[in-house]
Amino acid sequence: MAKDSSFDVVSKVDLPEVSNAVQQAQRELTQRFDFKNSKSSITLENDKIILISDDDFKLKNVVDILESKLVKRGISLRALDYGKPQAAAGDTLRQEVKMVQGIAQDKAKMINKVLKDSKIKVVSSIQGDELRVSGKNKDDLQAAIALLKKEDFGIELQFINYR
Template sequence: MPTFDVVSEVDVVDVKHAVENASRELNNRFDFRNVEASFDLKELVVTIKAEGGDFQLQQMEDMLRAAMVKRNVDPKAIKIDEKDIHRGKSFSRIVRFQQGLDTLLSKKIVKLIKEKKLKVQASIQGEKVRVTGKKRDDLQSVIAMLRAEELEQALQFDNFRD
């Protein structure tokens, strides 16, 4: 029976390269001359630091998003903390990369699949959703339906087997 898995993962190497590219761009930008600003990556958590305040943090966030798009990392994979950290004259913002599907999103995916009344079964297995069906065409229509939906997290389709 054909199956596939719905997962939400980011490539750690691509994230690392995106952060490095954003750091290089930061060093070359004229508006960041003589300003203490940096990107720090530790275990899929990026800390954006700048002296200038919210405006410069927003510019650095845009640089990071642009670098991520160039490295084919989906911008939906990031979650930005709403509250900035202010210490002295330094401001920082935490950007987290989401790995795996949480239970609420997994249940929402299963519900969407069941609402379409396709001849497939969806089951939650840890941080992924496994979809099983008799026909390959049914599975491909599930993939197309999930891509068309506006979900709050980036989805990938793994382990497609006939």
């Protein structure tokens, strides 16, 4: 009797890499000439990145610096959720950037529906903030992975625990 094969679909951010990217971006801010005498900074607090800058133009430059460092470190920009810039103390702007961890319930249902509509012989089940996809044939699982990579769900997906 053949045992079912499976894999998990997750959406996670590598926090140590994010921390390294934030440190690199902060270092670049202190060295750039156009940020001399500026109150611009980038800090990491739990699962949020806090951006502070003098004005809207400099805030956009801070975002560009941060995004370039994240991309170089292999972090997808889809994992970032930008808040609205808000006025802060000392005539500065403050913006929070949340990192999306896990698959939201509505996105998991969309992924589930796509797999069911595809007629690939796999079974998917929602387990908290991840999805378990299982099937008898490994070729079906690979077809499911290819299908999910092709679709756009608005989040970055990783496929782990392939057995």
